[in-house]
Amino acid sequence: MCLCCCFECLPNVPPFNLILHQFSHSLTPQQEETGEREAMASILVPNPIPSPTEDAQTIREAVQGLGTDEKVLIQVLGRRTASQRAEIARSYERLYNESLIDRLYSELSGDFGKAMVLWAMDPAARDAKLAHEALHKDGDRRPSVVVEVACASSPDHLMAVRKAYCSLFSSSIEEEIASCSAYEEPLKQFLVRLVSSYRYVGENVDDNLARSEAAELCDAIRKKQPLNDEVIRIISSRNKSQLKATFQHYKQDHGKSIDEDIEKHSSRKLSGVLKVAVWCLVSPEKHFAEVVRSSIQGFGTDEDSLTRAIVCRAETDMNKIKEEYKIRYKTTVTRDVIGDTSGDYKDILLTLVGNEVP
Amino acid sequence: MADEYQSLTKAFSGLGGLGVDETAMVSTVAKWRKQPEKRAQFRRNFPGFFTDKGIIEKCEDDYIIQLKTEFSRFKNIMVLWAMHPWERDARWAHHVLHKAHPSTIILEIACTRSSEELLGARKAYQALFHHSLEEDVAYHVKENYRNLLVGLVSSYRYEGPRVDEEVAKSEAKVLGHAVKSGGSAKLLENNEVMRILTTRSKLHLRAVFKYYKQMHEKLIEEDLSHEVCLQEAVKCLDSPPKYFSQVIDISFKKDADKRAKDALTRVIVSRSDVDMEEIREAYQQQYGAKLEDMIAKNTHGHYKDALLSLVGQ
Numbered sequence: 003m004c005l006c007c008c009f010e011c012l013p014n015v016p017p018f019n020l021i022l023h024q025f026s027h028s029l030t031p032q033q034e035e036t037g038e039r040e041a042m043a044s045i046l047v048p049n050p051i052p053s054p055t056e057d058a059q060t061i062r063e064a065v066q067g068l069g070t071d072e073k074v075l076i077q078v079l080g081r082r083t084a085s086q087r088a089e090i091a092r093s094y095e096r097l098y099n100e101s102l103i104d105r106l107y108s109e110l111s112g113d114f115g116k117a118m119v120l121w122a123m124d125p126a127a128r129d130a131k132l133a134h135e136a137l138h139k140d141g142d143r144r145p146s147v148v149v150e151v152a153c154a155s156s157p158d159h160l161m162a163v164r165k166a167y168c169s170l171f172s173s174s175i176e177e178e179i180a181s182c183s184a185y186e187e188p189l190k191q192f193l194v195r196l197v198s199s200y201r202y203v204g205e206n207v208d209d210n211l212a213r214s215e216a217a218e219l220c221d222a223i224r225k226k227q228p229l230n231d232e233v234i235r236i237i238s239s240r241n242k243s244q245l246k247a248t249f250q251h252y253k254q255d256h257g258k259s260i261d262e263d264i265e266k267h268s269s270r271k272l273s274g275v276l277k278v279a280v281w282c283l284v285s286p287e288k289h290f291a292e293v294v295r296s297s298i299q300g301f302g303t304d305e306d307s308l309t310r311a312i313v314c315r316a317e318t319d320m321n322k323i324k325e326e327y328k329i330r331y332k333t334t335v336t337r338d339v340i341g342d343t344s345g346d347y348k349d350i351l352l353t354l355v356g357n358e359v360p
Numbered sequence: 361m362a363d364e365y366q367s368l369t370k371a372f373s374g375l376g377g378l379g380v381d382e383t384a385m386v387s388t389v390a391k392w393r394k395q396p397e398k399r400a401q402f403r404r405n406f407p408g409f410f411t412d413k414g415i416i417e418k419c420e421d422d423y424i425i426q427l428k429t430e431f432s433r434f435k436n437i438m439v440l441w442a443m444h445p446w447e448r449d450a451r452w453a454h455h456v457l458h459k460a461h462p463s464t465i466i467l468e469i470a471c472t473r474s475s476e477e478l479l480g481a482r483k484a485y486q487a488l489f490h491h492s493l494e495e496d497v498a499y500h501v502k503e504n505y506r507n508l509l510v511g512l513v514s515s516y517r518y519e520g521p522r523v524d525e526e527v528a529k530s531e532a533k534v535l536g537h538a539v540k541s542g543g544s545a546k547l548l549e550n551n552e553v554m555r556i557l558t559t560r561s562k563l564h565l566r567a568v569f570k571y572y573k574q575m576h577e578k579l580i581e582e583d584l585s586h587e588v589c590l591q592e593a594v595k596c597l598d599s600p601p602k603y604f605s606q607v608i609d610i611s612f613k614k615d616a617d618k619r620a621k622d623a624l625t626r627v628i629v630s631r632s633d634v635d636m637e638e639i640r641e642a643y644q645q646q647y648g649a650k651l652e653d654m655i656a657k658n659t660h661g662h663y664k665d666a667l668l669s670l671v672g673q
Contacts, residue, residue: 161479164516168475172522176515177559187551191507194559198514200482202492231507239495239510 044320044356047081054089057082058097061090070109072346075118080353084125084317091122113305114347120313121354126162129155130170132310133163133197137178145193145275146293147310148179152196153282154289155318157203164197188229189275195238196279202241209251212244216251219260228268228276237279246284287322288330290315294323295331298342308343308351316354324358334358364388365402371660373430374406376614378621379663380430429618433625434663440629441670447488448630449473449481454489457500463509463589464619465626466497470512471596472603475519482513504548505589511558512593518561528564531556532571539583547587557593565597601638602646604631608639609647612658624659624667632670640671 052060057078064074079087094102106119120128129151136147151163167175176194179185185193215236222233240248253259258266261280264273281289290311297308315323327335336358339351368388371381392398400417403409408423440448449469456462469481485493494514501509538550547553556568572580581598584591595603604627610616611624631639643651655667 161516168516168518168520172518172520174516174518174559174561177518177561180555180559191551194555195510195514198511198516199494200479200486200492200514202486202490202495204490206490235498235510239492239498241492241495 042319042321043083043317044324045081045083045316045354046356047083047086051082051086054086054093055097057086057090058093058102061094061102062098065105065109072110072114073349075106075110076346076350076353079118079122080350087122088124112347113309113343114345114350116305117309117313117347117350120309121316121350124166125314125317126159126166127170128314129159129163130167130175132314133167133175134171134178137182145185145189146278148193149196149275149278150282150286150289150314152193152199153279154286157199157201160197161200188234189272192229192234192238192275192279195234199238201239204241205243207243207247209247212247213251213255215240216248216255219248220252220256220263223260223263223267226267226269228264228272233276237276237283242283249280249284286315287319287326290319290323291326291330291335294327294335294338298338303342305343305347308339312339312351312354316356320355324355364391364398365405368402369406372406372408372427373660374408377658377660378430378611378624379433379660380427381661382434383661434661434666437625437629437663437666437670440625441632441666444484445477445630446480446484449477450484450488450493452626453481453485453493454496457496462501463503463505464592466509466513467589467592467596470509470515471593472600475516478513479516503589505587508548508554508558508589508593511554515558517559519563520561521563523561523564523567525567528567529571531560532568532575535568535572535580536576539580547584547590553590557590557597562597569594569598599642600631601635601642604635604639605643605646605651608643608651609654612654628667628670632672636670636672 060074060078064071064078079090082090091102094100094105103119103122106122107115109115110118120131123131133148133151152160164175167173171178176198179193179197180190182190218232219236222228222230227233236248237245249260252263256263261277264277264280267273268276278289293307293311297304297311311323312320324335327333331338335355336352339348339355343351366375367384369375370377371384371388373380403417403419404411408427409417409419412418443451452465453469456465470478473481482493485491485496489496494510497513498506498510534552535556538547538553557565560568569580576583581591581594584594592603595606607620607623607627610620613620627639628636640651643649643654647654652668652671655664655671659667
């Protein structure tokens with residue numbers, strides 16, 4: 003039985019309904035309605051919102067019979083938060099005795115199908131699945147995906163991802179990274195530590211420590227040892243506020259910002275991963291803007307990366323990503339998505355990306 | 361007559377053993393009311409006092425400190441018992457991180473708690489100390505086993521039943537090879553050894569250790585006797601009851617130091633609700649005596665009663 007969990011093998015992932023199970027326990031309806039999260043998320047939930055039962059019925063009508071009404075699916079699922087989607091899925095299963103994800107998977111196909119299924123999943127299970135896929139497939143983007151999952155979201159979300167991973171794949175995520183033959187030391191140690199971290203969440207920062215650790219980082223990077231013991235320790239264990247302060251000191255005390263120094267001094271492979279980690283930890287919008295841009299540039303489109311960036315960030319910081327994109331590339335995410343995609347795939351992406359003057 | 365003095369000496373932990381016999385002390389106070397010469401005689405014969413130029417029997421400063429420790433064993437066990445297990449683990453970890461040789465307690469917590477309990481301890485640690493546990497371990501531990509401890513403390517091991525026997529066999533080979541080729545110090549730098557011990561599930565590790573014994577005709581902990589940290593980690597991962605019964609037995613020894621004696625409280629309190637029956641069995645198997653009997657023999661007073669209640673029948 004192939005457990006690689008690529009979309010082709012999705013039906014074999016046991017047990018299927020766990021993909022809907024809420025591992026993301028931190029997403030309570032109250033938390034979603036308030037706070038900075040709302041401001042940075044791009045999805046547009048209608049007001050008033052239909053009940054989960056009504057939504058489930060609407061979806062049912064859209065998938066029953068010949069063909070599928072993709073527009074309806076996009077309208078409903080594309081405009082609901084994770085906990086709302088979980089409610090809808092529970093209602094759907096209760097009413098029609100089948101899992102919503104199963105149904106979506108069997109009805110939809112291609113890039114649109116992949117995007118919808120990923121979007122409909124519980125966020126922690128989704129990240130676990132993406133990490134698993136990255137660890138078992140060929141291609142250069144593998145370390146990045148693991149780093150994204152480990153660094154670009156809250157510590158509680160990462161713990162939920164680790165639990166989901168154990169449930170879905172009968173193995174811990176750190177176990178699989180550590181035994182993955184594609185990674186060499188010290189990259190492997192770095193990834194394991196990143197994914198095992200459970201960072202403190204808080205604002206208090208030790209300024210002296212930030213200064214001294216900035217000096218250690220600078221020393222290691224300029225001596226072309228970007229992943230030595232001390233770098234790994236600092237990057238994988240300090241809390242995000244502390245790291246922000248450390249990186250500020252890096253620029254103030256040593257003349258260049260840390261990402262510039264990494265690019266200048268290290269080997270391509272290691273520097274790529276360290277830079278992704280640094281960005282994902284303190285300014286994920288920079289990294290994901292780059293992911294979107296690289297996915298549409300050049301020949302063809304890297305749909306998997308584009309889908310991943312948009313689906314994973316629509317509920318977190320898509321608005322910030324759009325701003326960053328404008329500054330950096332002098333164009334908008336919307337315009338580039340329109341230029342490079344079509345049909346229902348384009349529609350779901352634009353729905354998730356949200357309003358923007360193209 | 362001599363009996364009276366001896367039993368009071370014993371009550372003050374003067375003849376060894378942990379804790380103090382509060383009841384015996386109080387009844388002697390009642391019996392000896394208005395008899396200061398009895399108290400003087402007690403002081404003259406008690407090992408914690410000495411006669412200074414014959415004027416008075418002075419109490420040794422060291423003894424006062426020691427007595428304080430013995431009196432507070434009951435207090436400590438009660439406070440620890442009342443605490444939430446996660447807070448207990450967090451406080452123990454924080455306490456030892458700021459002293460030398462922190463490995464033992466952190467090893468215990470990292471290896472003998474379930475994945476959820478270890479996560480809980482990490483959450484409690486953050487709430488109490490505003491740093492993450494792995495952050496402090498990575499920063500404060502300077503010894504060569506630092507990376508091993510960070511890895512152990514950060515793990516969230518798979519706890520399901522799946523074990524790949526072929527992988528377990530090959531990892532047993534890898535461990536055997538590592539043991540033979542490197543010296544003990546090298547083992548801590550061996551990435552494969554670290555990987556296997558810090559990421560594999562406990563069921564998987566027990567299979568690995570079983571195959572190790574089959575292949576090399578020795579228990580893996582025997583081959584790790586030069587590197588105590590690794591040896592203890594392996595013992596904790598393989599069989600917590602066996603490991604804890606060893607820790608308990610060391611605390612009863614005559615030459616046990618403060619840390620070894622404090623371990624008795626720690627083990628009994630933290631395992632009382634978890635695997636105390638298995639610890640009792642393991643103790644009986646290894647030392648041919650009942651744990652309850654040894655506790656009754658080596659401890660005093662309310663401390664003894666608390667221990668026996670936690671150990672159960």
